[in-house]
Amino acid sequence: MPLLIFAVTGMGGIGKTALAVEAAYRAHGKGWFPGGTLFVDLRGYDEDPVTADQAVVALLDALGVRDRDLPTTPERQHDTYRALLAERRDRMLLILDNASDPSQYLPLLPGTDHHRVLITSRNRPDALAIRLIDLETLAPDDSVALVTRALHATDERDERPVREPEALRALTDSCGHLPLALQIAAGMLRRRRHRDIASLVAEVKQADDATAVLDHGSPGTDLYGRSLVLRPVLETSYRRLSADQSRLLRLLCLAPDAETGTAAVVALAGLETDVVLALLEDLAAAHLVASAPSAAGSAADLRWRMHDLVRAFGAGVVARDAELREEGEAARERVVRFYIGRTYAASRLLSVPQGDQGPFTDRAQAVAWLDEERAALVAAVQWAREEQFADTAALLADCLASYLNWRRHFDDAISVAKAAGEAAHRAGDRHREAGVLNNLGIALSQAGRAEEAIAAHTRARDLFQDIGDRGEEAGSWGNIGNALDGAGRAKKAIAAHTRARDLFQDIGDRRQEAWAWNNLGVALRRAGRTKKAIEAHNRAIKLFHAVEDGLGVANALGCLGNAQLRQGDADKAINAHTSARILFQVAGHRHNEAAEWGNIGNALERAGRVEEAIEAHGKSLEIFQELEDWYGQGVTLDHLAVAHKNVQQPARARSAFLQAADAFTHANAPTEAARSRACAAEQWSARTRHS
Template identity: 45%
Template sequence: MSDVVDFRGGDFRGPVIGKAEYRQQAPAPTALDALPPPAAGFTGRDEELGRLRAALDPSGAGGEQAVLVTAVSGLGGIGKTALAVRAAYAAREEGWFPGGVLFLDLHGYDDAPVTADQALQSLLRALGVEPEHIPVTADERAGLYRSVLADREPVLILADNASSPDQVRPLLPGGGRRHRVLVTSRDRLAALGARLVQLDQLTPGAAYELLDRALRIADPEDDRVVEEPEAAARLAELCGYLPLALQIAVALLAEDPGKAVAELADELGTSYDRLAALDDGDRSVRAAFDLSYRRLPAGQARLLSLLALAPGPEASEEVAAVLVGAEEPPVADLKALARAHLVERGNSRGCWRMHDLVRAFGAGVAAGDPEARDAARERLLAHYYRCADAADDRLQWLPGDPEPAHFATRAEALAWLDRECAGLVAAAQWGREKRYAAMASRLALCLWWYLDWRRNFDDLIGVSSAAQEASHGVGDREGEAMAWNNLGLGLRQVGRVEEAIDAHVRDRDLCQVLDDPAGEATAWNNLGTALELAGRLEEAMNAYERSRDLCHALGDRSGEGMAWNNLGIVFAATGRTEEAMDAYNRSRDLHHSVGDRRREAAAWNNIGNVLRTENQVGRAMEALRKALSIRSEYEDWYGVAQTLGNLGGTYEDTRRQAEARSYYLQAADAFTRANAPQEAARARARAAALTAPATPTDTPAPAAPPARTTDSGRPSPPPPDAPDSAAR
């Protein structure tokens, strides 16, 4: 440096004072080890951490690439930054990045995200470039940034909280070195050409471990989680296994050492606003979600809030369209929400689901516009009722009836009901709110046949109980009577026989008050099935006779056929075999005359059982095979299983053990398909018993219970090999 000052050319009119400033030239400071501290209690991410380590390892796959970008994406609060920081520490410890580790928070979801030129300025200064040497424009800064990196040993750039590929692209180094870029984002940055690592919620076990680890960091002697494992598991579930929510819960426990884990879990579980409770004053789950929500376009924001109202754990695209009042499913908006990790694809094709806490957030947003919220729920309830009613019509359709229009086939109707089942069951229980009582009750009545067919008896009891309460609340006596009927049928199926009797008595009494002979006939028949199962055979027979006579007077051949079938069961149980056979034949002929092949199959099954007890083996097998053929045609797997079991017993009676064993195993498979695991186990046990050497005996193998029928005033297939009954 020269200490000579040249004043040549100057024009000086007075005294001149020279002032010299001397500066020591030294490199600008660098920030090449600026990682934030690792998160407390980090756990449960071994698989994802392994994937990141593999991506960052210069000796691994992709190591010859000049730049390998890895993008970690997931819901706000899911632990993306914690994972990325942990991976960066691991990479530094391995010595993979001797050039340093740069960390930059892009604040992509804040009101003022970091721009490209701001990010490049920060990175250049961290790399030691003097501020006065940093160019003004973003393009010039990007060029200098790549040039500086080109002269360095491998560097890892961790760009946290990016909101779009455009925010990251200017930060990518040029070629020629094994630099790496690790990005975190709430959006799936597929357009970045990165290796994508998606984070989901923690497993229950990992969430429990996080609670314990993080709490012990505050106090190594704090063993509340270990002392209250069930409460801790419930707390983790209420936190949605979301790391941010779990960390907040830990903070709430740490600041109050006297609070039990169960107490905090109870507070969250009973809180009207769970998201408000998940706030420790410094961190908030609602605030984390709100950052993502505020960036959404209006249509996507509206969809998110209304989708949170869907009653089931998953919502089909059809339901999404109904909620927003659209003619076509909002598929593009759903995919956009999925890229933002606010929804994800469900287990069924065309279905979507939300994290529990995101659902709570969306519902909170919807609550801010009660008029729109209530209108959406009413649209969905009306849609569910129309479609469920149409599906029920198709499932109960008989030849000669008008063809249902909405569902072309029985299989199509069942597929729709299977997909929407959880939502239908939940929506049917909205009837406990007066606003939705009438429509929800009608929906519940449409679901009896399907729920009974699928053997979802707990759901059947739930929707019928809700319908009964709703109908009673609005003074709808007819609806209440039908709900009592269906409730009784569900209670009977789960063995709550005395409650079933009470329900059917209430139904009968209401029908008599309403002067509804068709409903009364149904009530008598179904009351008879409950009385019979309670062992009150004389009363049951009287009830069946009352039902038979009412149906005969009304010209209801299907109802009369069911009553005859059930009378046959009582006759057979009391040793009146000839009368039983006559009753079954009458039932078969009546059902055949109206084209009700499913109930005709029940009669054939029972005829086969009677013939078997009379040692008319050939005729018994013929009748049972007719029943099996019809039940197989209608995919009545429970009925198929019962008839297969009866065929197995018939072969066992004749000591043809190999054939008997085969039929029992087939019956077990059919019971499994029918969601009847206990019956399946018994059928397998009967098959296993036949592997031992045969022992001559004059005692025939036990027959499966006879098929009973119940009625509802609308044709319905029997609960197979149980009293024949149906809903109204």
């Protein structure tokens, strides 16, 4: 049986009516509906919506039934309407526009499957089996094209879109790619034709709510006589919500990011999960939020996204009411505390991938959750700049640091550390400020900003000195040494690590003394003082054994192997790295185990055992793939490529270099990716020469 009813649904301003009318014109042009088109605006979101009884009178009038021919009662009017449609041989299209409730359109459906019906609504109609067409916002390129066409339609000499492509994209982003907002923005640009696009972008960015700027400059009405204003569209949708639905919408507008997981929404709302899910589904049916599956859990762990203009509107509603502001602050406090608990549990699984970690069944699930919530977590830390969240958001920053550096999101790591540091400084918490400065220095160092890293660690050291915390002061000296090493300042790095070692010796912290010896060994090796480096690593191993720190022993053995390989003793290096790998494997430290497989591969290759080296690198790659560590994959693939190159296998070497480039691209490491691509091109030339 052919489909009788279609429904175009989407949020207010998405372009439902425009699409329906355009479809009707095109269908008429193709002769699909020789009986014509009936259109009625049900004004479902106005204060006084059109009822089915009112609509049927308008439909009968369009069918030629009016004045004395019009039946006197609603029942007879509906009967006449259905009879006329049943009698019509020529197929018709009936457009029931802007419906908000099934009671508006159910009585208007034809009593025959000969005709077709197109309903538009902000709510998904579920009273009948209807083919739904959900409209989404425009793609960024389409948004740019819409505004450009609108300007050129008025004046084809308007060169602003060509002259200011970045400003135009920024404007369409500010409009959330919503067609109604884009139309308004285009109208404003037409009116201010002697001003550049950047001036409008600046006005929108300066406003807390973009709708205020756009509505203030709205050019009036569209082709259908409808007002081109945003806020009334959002207000009418908001007013139709129940008290519980509107409360959840307001709180969701206060979430740190536009996209939020179910568990975080539950924390915001302070309600049971099943209650929150039901409310979220209601909001999704009204196209005020959109759902997407989560990679981090079950079907209940959906992701919920809100349009930027809806978020701005809801936040504005809260800002204007003292009671709602108080309710909102409590919700934000709940969600920050939720994020702290989840992030702490997830970050522990990055370093200790075994054991019970609350909501996460394994490391992969924890990483998936961190990846999905990263934007929200980073945004929540920025709340540390507000006095009431200074402590909680700064604690969240501590929980996030290791993950952001591991995933190489260095810009986020730096932003998070700066926000937490500013909060600690304002609160006069010098100990926390110094700790955050160390986190900042580590992120800066890994981002290649060595001098800034040295400055951050030096400020941390000075604060710890003033406080009188000699242990933390020693740790900062070690961090300064690492940053100096990264800057290529070997002598100063050795001096800093020596200072750290001496301080740990003075206070009797043997475990940290062992780490200082190990760091000193790394700096000595990089300075070319290999014999001294080996002595330092052996000293570290003895100390780690003395304090029964097996993981410390494994780390020191790995560093010892690197020094031995640098000295030219490949066999000793293989033994050291193998011992380290076994210790990491027993402890369940898969990441370090993978790294040691790679080190074994490098040592085997130096010993001339290339096939064994390729096998070792393959095992390293398998683990990094399991851990979804893209940077580790890139490094290992590079090593594999070199091994293939050394046994005259240019095709395999090229393939491995290209895979390495892809992995480095995923890992936000463009320099390494470019280098790997250049090596791949070199291998292509080598393959051609051998051919």
